[in-house]
Amino acid sequence: DNVKYKDPKQPVAARVKDLLGRMTVDEKIGQMVQIERLSATPDIVRRYFIGSLLSGGGSVPNPEATVADWINMVNDFQNGSLSTRLGIPMIYGIDAVHGHNNVINATIFPHNIGLGATRDTDLVKRIGAATAAEVRATGIPYAFAPCIAVCRDPRWGRCYESYSEDTKLVQNMTDVILGLQGEIPKGSRLGVPYVAGKDKVAACAKHFVADGGTTRGIDENNTVANQHELLSIHMPPYYDSVIKGVSTVMVSYSSWNGKRMHANRDLITGYLKDKLNFKGFVISDWEGIDRITSPPHSNYTYSVLASITAGIDMVMVPNNYIEFINDLKYLVKNKFIPMDRIDDAVSRILRVKFTMGLFENPIADFSMVNEVGSQPHRDIAREAVRKSLVLLKNGKQGSEPVLPLPKRASKVLVAGSHADNLGYQCGGWTIGWQGFSGNANTTGTTILTGIKSAVDRNTEISYMENPNTDYIKSNNFSYAIVVVGEHPYTEMFGDSSNLTIADPGPNIIRTVCGNVKCVVVIISGRPVVVEPYLSMIDALVAAWLPGTEGQGVADVLFGDHEFSGKLSRTWFRSVDQLPMNVGDPHYDPLFPYGFGLTTKAV
Numbered sequence: 001d002n003v004k005y006k007d008p009k010q011p012v013a014a015r016v017k018d019l020l021g022r023m024t025v026d027e028k029i030g031q032m033v034q035i036e037r038l039s040a041t042p043d044i045v046r047r048y049f050i051g052s053l054l055s056g057g058g059s060v061p062n063p064e065a066t067v068a069d070w071i072n073m074v075n076d077f078q079n080g081s082l083s084t085r086l087g088i089p090m091i092y093g094i095d096a097v098h099g100h101n102n103v104i105n106a107t108i109f110p111h112n113i114g115l116g117a118t119r120d121t122d123l124v125k126r127i128g129a130a131t132a133a134e135v136r137a138t139g140i141p142y143a144f145a146p147c148i149a150v151c152r153d154p155r156w157g158r159c160y161e162s163y164s165e166d167t168k169l170v171q172n173m174t175d176v177i178l179g180l181q182g183e184i185p186k187g188s189r190l191g192v193p194y195v196a197g198k199d200k201v202a203a204c205a206k207h208f209v210a211d212g213g214t215t216r217g218i219d220e221n222n223t224v225a226n227q228h229e230l231l232s233i234h235m236p237p238y239y240d241s242v243i244k245g246v247s248t249v250m251v252s253y254s255s256w257n258g259k260r261m262h263a264n265r266d267l268i269t270g271y272l273k274d275k276l277n278f279k280g281f282v283i284s285d286w287e288g289i290d291r292i293t294s295p296p297h298s299n300y301t302y303s304v305l306a307s308i309t310a311g312i313d314m315v316m317v318p319n320n321y322i323e324f325i326n327d328l329k330y331l332v333k334n335k336f337i338p339m340d341r342i343d344d345a346v347s348r349i350l351r352v353k354f355t356m357g358l359f360e361n362p363i364a365d366f367s368m369v370n371e372v373g374s375q376p377h378r379d380i381a382r383e384a385v386r387k388s389l390v391l392l393k394n395g396k397q398g399s400e401p402v403l404p405l406p407k408r409a410s411k412v413l414v415a416g417s418h419a420d421n422l423g424y425q426c427g428g429w430t431i432g433w434q435g436f437s438g439n440a441n442t443t444g445t446t447i448l449t450g451i452k453s454a455v456d457r458n459t460e461i462s463y464m465e466n467p468n469t470d471y472i473k474s475n476n477f478s479y480a481i482v483v484v485g486e487h488p489y490t491e492m493f494g495d496s497s498n499l500t501i502a503d504p505g506p507n508i509i510r511t512v513c514g515n516v517k518c519v520v521v522i523i524s525g526r527p528v529v530v531e532p533y534l535s536m537i538d539a540l541v542a543a544w545l546p547g548t549e550g551q552g553v554a555d556v557l558f559g560d561h562e563f564s565g566k567l568s569r570t571w572f573r574s575v576d577q578l579p580m581n582v583g584d585p586h587y588d589p590l591f592p593y594g595f596g597l598t599t600k601a602v
């Protein structure tokens with residue numbers, strides 16, 4: 001029909017203007033609401049004109065959900081939106097932060113700290129594209145990624161979600177947006193939202209701003225920084241993200257100099273929208289507006305007023321949507337919030353939806369189901385694992401290098417809590433919000449499996465998680481590989497003041513390395529305490545959180561590929577030194593930012 005907003009040949013601006021002019025206050029406010037799928041039904045989505053839904057960490061259609069289950073769930077909600085008067089499609093968002101990590105059998109890539117160690121922006125772009133394909137395969141067009149935090153203290157539970165402590169490296173890694181959303185065609189306007197098509201997703205630069213600078217790395221806490229530090233350390237990656245066409249920006253739970261970011265109009269509107277000219281939409285974090293007050297939700301009307309006035313366009317409510325809608329309607333009706341603020345928010349949301357083609361393709365099909373966990377994607381992930389590992393020590397003082405290890409050996413010991421645990425090697429944000437333990441929850445290759453398939457068929461591999469001295473002495477092993485580290489964690493559950501390797505890791509290092517030549521591989525979301533054990537270790541590898549393609553670890557241990565990774569963050573000597581970042585006056589690390597030994601492929 002000749003309704004302008006439904007005509008894809010019309011310019012986006014004209015479609016936005018036409019549609020906005022037809023919308024009631026209820027329909028406008030509905031577009032600003034994002035609710036958790038667990039609180040939604042297609043009928044609720046229709047009745048309240050809900051503009052967006054999400055899966056929070058681990059929120060899945062059913063525990064054994066197939067790709068088809070995901071597609072059908074998203075389409076059911078979408079049909080609720082399409083059955084409204086104006087038929088505005090909803091946009092479904094999910095945390096695909098290292099692959100499509102809520103989905104069984106999806107490819108899980110190394111977390112961002114490892115990708116920073118690769119320094120490979122082309123690789124990161126390919127990871128973005130593979131992730132977008134797997135997300136769209138399940139019918140979802142929006143990913144709450146990338147996290148572009150500049151983590152300045154590894155005691156922060158989310159430090160592994162940060163590419164680096166170095167602002168420039170994080171800025172370079174925003175190329176992942178071009179993978180997620182698509183390369184911007186030559187001659188196109190820069191700095192406006194861009195999503196190439198049905199195999200790409202709208203991305204989300206998060207969390208605005210200075211989430212990685214909180215005091216002692218306490219999650220959701222206060223970042224004390226002057227204007228120069230804010231704009232030189234934490235803000236630059238947003239400039240790059242906007243120029244690369246990022247469609248959305250998510251606000252940080254944290255505060256800047258005591259002011260909650262979710263209520264910070266100077267930075268959200270004054271800087272991001274007016275100075276950086278961001279034209280996409282700004283989304284809150286989960287109950288982020290509730291946490292403006294303490295205790296949270298103690299004055300929800302004020303939370304709504306302060307956050308919408310600050311410039312937040314879409315609110316990840318995620319459950320009490322009736323309260324949110326009633327409060328916002330009250331504030332608009334009584335002129336506490338001007339209608340042109342609502343119109344700005346809705347225009348930004350509609351601009352993203354029109355630009356990404358959601359009006360033309362609101363219903364997902366089954367044409368991409370084979371993208372999920374595809375071998376080409378797993379090969380990219382394996383390449384990323386190889387390139388992310390950082391070789392910190394290769395042979396004791398005055399002795400020969402240990403790596404690359406010989407594939408031919410009579411007997412090899414593989415030990416450690418993290419050698420054969422897919423959940424541990426993936427880390428947080430995997431299947432469950434807090435990750436998982438064991439090998440049952442999804443498909444992939446453990447580090448042990450990778451070692452077994454790499455060595456010569458006559459080499460005997462003995463796997464013993466926590467061997468005792470007698471066992472080691474009586475077996476005359478050629479060498480041992482010890483894989484230990486941190487257990488999975490997410491957000492505040494990862495905040496740590498001691499940064500130690502999980503027990504019994506330290507004892508396994510002592511027992512094994514005290515009796516046989518050992519290579520220690522550390523699985524962690526950040527640098528951890530290793531100084532006390534360093535002298536007894538022959539070779540030391542930082543593997544971060546490699547994801548499902550654990551084969552990549554063996555690829556470099558046995559010399560099929562060289563070690564090339566460089567530290568993306570400073571490896572401290574002791575936690576008493578923290579915070580300590582490259583460029584600081586008192587810089588006395590165990591291994592400095594940028595450090596990484598290399599080996600030659602054999």
Ligand SMILES: OC[C@@H]1[C@@H](O)[C@H](O)[C@@H](O)c2nc(CNc3ccccc3)cn21
Pocket residue numbers: 055056057095144206285286491
């Ligand atoms: O999963 C949605 C967002 C995610 O994109 C943000 O990066 C992250 O900050 C985030 N956290 C939650 C839930 N957080 C929470 C923390 C404590 C209790 C309940 C929920 C949801 N989300």
